[in-house]
Amino acid sequence: MKKTILELKGLKVYYPVQKGILGKKEYVKAVDNVELDIIEGEVFGIVGESGCGKSTLGKAISKLINVTDGKMIFDGNDISHYTRYQMREIRKSMQMIFQDPYASLNPRMSIREIIAEPLRVHGIAKTKEDIDKKVISLLQKVGLDAYHAARYPHEFSGGQRQRIGIARALAVNPKLIIADEPVSALDVSIQSQVLNLMNDLKKELNLTYIFVAHDLSVVEHISDRVGVMYLGNFVEVADKNSLYENPLHPYTKALLSAVPIPNPRVKKERIILEGSIPSALNPPTGCKFHTRCPKCMEICKNVAPEKKVISESHYVYCHLYDEK
Amino acid sequence: MSENKAKNVLEIKNMHTYFFTDNGIVKSVDGVDITLKEGSTLGIVGESGSGKSVTALSIMNLLMDTKGKVVQGEIIFDGKDIVKINNEEKRKLRGSQIAMIFQEPMTSLNPVLKIGDQITESILLHTKASKAEAKAKAIDMLNKIGIPRAERIINEYPFQLSGGMRQRIMIAMALVCNPKILIADEPTTALDVTIQAQILELMKELKDMIGTSIIFITHDLGVVAEICDEVVVMYCGRVVESGDVYSIFENTKHPYTKGLLASIPKLGEHIERLESIPGNVPNPKHMPIGCKFAPRCKEAISICTEKEPDFFEYPDGHRSRCWLCKKEYGGEL
Numbered sequence: 001m002k003k004t005i006l007e008l009k010g011l012k013v014y015y016p017v018q019k020g021i022l023g024k025k026e027y028v029k030a031v032d033n034v035e036l037d038i039i040e041g042e043v044f045g046i047v048g049e050s051g052c053g054k055s056t057l058g059k060a061i062s063k064l065i066n067v068t069d070g071k072m073i074f075d076g077n078d079i080s081h082y083t084r085y086q087m088r089e090i091r092k093s094m095q096m097i098f099q100d101p102y103a104s105l106n107p108r109m110s111i112r113e114i115i116a117e118p119l120r121v122h123g124i125a126k127t128k129e130d131i132d133k134k135v136i137s138l139l140q141k142v143g144l145d146a147y148h149a150a151r152y153p154h155e156f157s158g159g160q161r162q163r164i165g166i167a168r169a170l171a172v173n174p175k176l177i178i179a180d181e182p183v184s185a186l187d188v189s190i191q192s193q194v195l196n197l198m199n200d201l202k203k204e205l206n207l208t209y210i211f212v213a214h215d216l217s218v219v220e221h222i223s224d225r226v227g228v229m230y231l232g233n234f235v236e237v238a239d240k241n242s243l244y245e246n247p248l249h250p251y252t253k254a255l256l257s258a259v260p261i262p263n264p265r266v267k268k269e270r271i272i273l274e275g276s277i278p279s280a281l282n283p284p285t286g287c288k289f290h291t292r293c294p295k296c297m298e299i300c301k302n303v304a305p306e307k308k309v310i311s312e313s314h315y316v317y318c319h320l321y322d323e324k
Numbered sequence: 325m326s327e328n329k330a331k332n333v334l335e336i337k338n339m340h341t342y343f344f345t346d347n348g349i350v351k352s353v354d355g356v357d358i359t360l361k362e363g364s365t366l367g368i369v370g371e372s373g374s375g376k377s378v379t380a381l382s383i384m385n386l387l388m389d390t391k392g393k394v395v396q397g398e399i400i401f402d403g404k405d406i407v408k409i410n411n412e413e414k415r416k417l418r419g420s421q422i423a424m425i426f427q428e429p430m431t432s433l434n435p436v437l438k439i440g441d442q443i444t445e446s447i448l449l450h451t452k453a454s455k456a457e458a459k460a461k462a463i464d465m466l467n468k469i470g471i472p473r474a475e476r477i478i479n480e481y482p483f484q485l486s487g488g489m490r491q492r493i494m495i496a497m498a499l500v501c502n503p504k505i506l507i508a509d510e511p512t513t514a515l516d517v518t519i520q521a522q523i524l525e526l527m528k529e530l531k532d533m534i535g536t537s538i539i540f541i542t543h544d545l546g547v548v549a550e551i552c553d554e555v556v557v558m559y560c561g562r563v564v565e566s567g568d569v570y571s572i573f574e575n576t577k578h579p580y581t582k583g584l585l586a587s588i589p590k591l592g593e594h595i596e597r598l599e600s601i602p603g604n605v606p607n608p609k610h611m612p613i614g615c616k617f618a619p620r621c622k623e624a625i626s627i628c629t630e631k632e633p634d635f636f637e638y639p640d641g642h643r644s645r646c647w648l649c650k651k652e653y654g655g656e657l
Contacts, residue, residue, distance in 0.1 A: 049516035049517070049518060049519075050487075050516055157604045157605075158372075159604065160604070187371035187372055187543065187605075188371065188543060188545070188584055188587050188588050189371060189583060189584060189587050189600060189601035190371075190600075190604070191587065191588075192587035192588070192589075192598035192599065192600035192601075193600040193601075193602075195589070195598055196597055196598055196600060199596075199597070214516065214517070216517070216591065217546075217588065217589040217590060217591050218589050220589065220591060220592075221589035221595075221598065244591065244592060245592075254518060255517060255518060256591070257521075258517040258518045258520065258521035259517055259546065259591055260520075260521075260524070260544065260546030260547045260549065260550045261546055261549060261550070261590070261591065262545040262546045262548070262549045262573065262585065262588060262590065263549055263573060264549040264550075264569045264570055264573050264574075265570070266549075270521055270525070272518075272521055272522055272525060273518045273521075273522075276486045276487070276488050276489075276516075276518075276519060277516075
């Protein structure tokens with residue numbers, strides 16, 4: 001039986017923007033009415049272009065930003081309106097790995113202090129011996145050595161820093177890890193080391209990942225299921241194989257066709273999209289993708305498409321798949 | 325290489341660019357040979373710290389405000405060694421004969437100048453055109469690169485444009501004087517894939533239209549396969565492998581290039597584990613003796629850590645700086 005670990009129901013995150021002092025308050029609808037289930041033990045990849053709301057969604061799930069509306073059911077509890085104090089308990093089972101390994105570690109703390117902090121805050125290890133033992137075992141788990149504990153972040157390379165970030169996230173034994181572009185700041189040779197590490201840890205510790213990234217090849221490699229976002233909402237969600245082999249939404253098709261293939265003999269048929277992503281302040285009416293869609297129909301301009309279930313693990317939001 | 329008749333527009337011979345910092349000398353580029361053929365696109369691939377951007381800045385002579393200097397070697401352009409010419413002559417080349425576009429279109433445009441003024445600046449500087457002629461040329465260029473309503477855009481400011489549009493403007497600025505060489509330093513890295521596809525398509529079209537030779541610096545091997553004719557792979561300030569794009573991808577010789585190609589996840593390929601190159605790029609202040617890649621190399625033999633290999637050149641012009649390639653052909657180690 002598959003267990004749902006996280007359920008999002010009509011999740012909305014709006015950022016208020018005010019034009020002038022007396023101006024009307026407007027909202028950037030960064031995440032708009034997202035419905036999603038995350039199954040325990042899976043890797044769910046979220047892809048999309050900048051400004052599609054993928055990072056905001058990741059931050060909203062870990063409540064680093066407030067949810068405007070909707071429900072967020074984690075492990076049976078609706079955490080969407082939990083206070084900071086209530087969230088502290090939840091964060092033991094939900095941790096985040098950030099994009100920039102240079103900015104997400106405090107430069108004035110030693111590696112030992114960085115990893116010990118969550119242990120202390122959550123009362124997982126209390127005595128000095130306990131903490132030291134735990135820190136060393138975490139460092140070894142992510143492929144670093146015990147002597148690294150005494151060093152400071154500037155002494156490490158980008159890949160090593162990302163390992164430290166992972167060790168910090170693992171310190172509290174979380175169930176769910178939200179990784180926001182964890183490898184995009186790393187060089188390719190280092191990127192594969194970190195991806196392999198994340199894969200190993202997932203199996204070893206039975207983790208669930210929400211993996212946010214813009215690189216479609218990386219997401220295909222690590223994910224079990226993938227959701228494609230555009231302007232604040234998913235346009236297509238499917239298991240990895242059906243999404244990459246049989247993409248249905250015109251946006252997914254265009255994204256996949258745009259990925260450069262490291263083989264000089266492959267000459268791909270490109271679907272070149274016109275223009276760039278519209279502003280989330282004034283999203284287009286109807287289907288939000290209709291302004292760039294090569295297959296736009298009359299109905300797309302006015303009516304937002306409903307969720308169309310294509311198969312058990314594949315659904316899409318597009319009028320092309322309406323029953324005639 | 326003699327079968328290829330194309331003229332060389334740029335020849336870099338044994339170039340060394342060092343940075344004289346307070347903590348000692350950093351040899352960012354340490355003996356690089358690169359040849360750019362007329363009308364071709366040459367890709368320089370490498371990880372951060374490999375010296376690919378410093379190579380570009382050395383060609384453009386944009387190091388004078390840093391602690392960096394080309395200390396040895398030649399850069400032959402148009403029959404002249406452009407390392408040795410004076411600043412006045414260098415300034416004449418820059419922008420008109422050799423132009424450059426940068427990674428961050430957001431930061432490399434001047435935020436307080438109108439788009440039109442930024443494009444016409446190099447026309448007015450390098451040609452005798454009047455202001456009106458320059459403006460007409462700028463509009464013409466914008467039309468060429470597919471920017472809608474060019475007449476209005478020239479009166480707008482960079483913040484009014486999207487990232488992809490700004491990169492198009494950068495390309496327009498670089499190409500407006502019909503340079504012989506365009507150096508593009510990670511021009512699509514900051515862009516989304518759909519926008520990247522637009523820009524790569526545009527660069528291919530413009531190359532044929534204007535006849536510019538391109539040096540394309542990137543870390544993305546997919547982009548290299550897409551746009552480049554020749555490839556140079558750099559590691560720790562040296563070229564480790566070079567050749568035409570097909571032989572680099574299909575007949576890879578150097579273990580570093582092999583490792584890079586195996587490290588990237590590929591669309592449609594389902595494998596459990598990715599190959600990876602163990603370890604990290606060495607600290608430039610403590611370079612290993614012998615082959616710079618030996619400490620991370622899976623195929624390293626004893627000589628690799630003792631003596632640095634020279635280039636081994638295959639009959640098709642493919643070169644690899646590796647002892648194993650020499651051994652493969654029965655050469656004395």
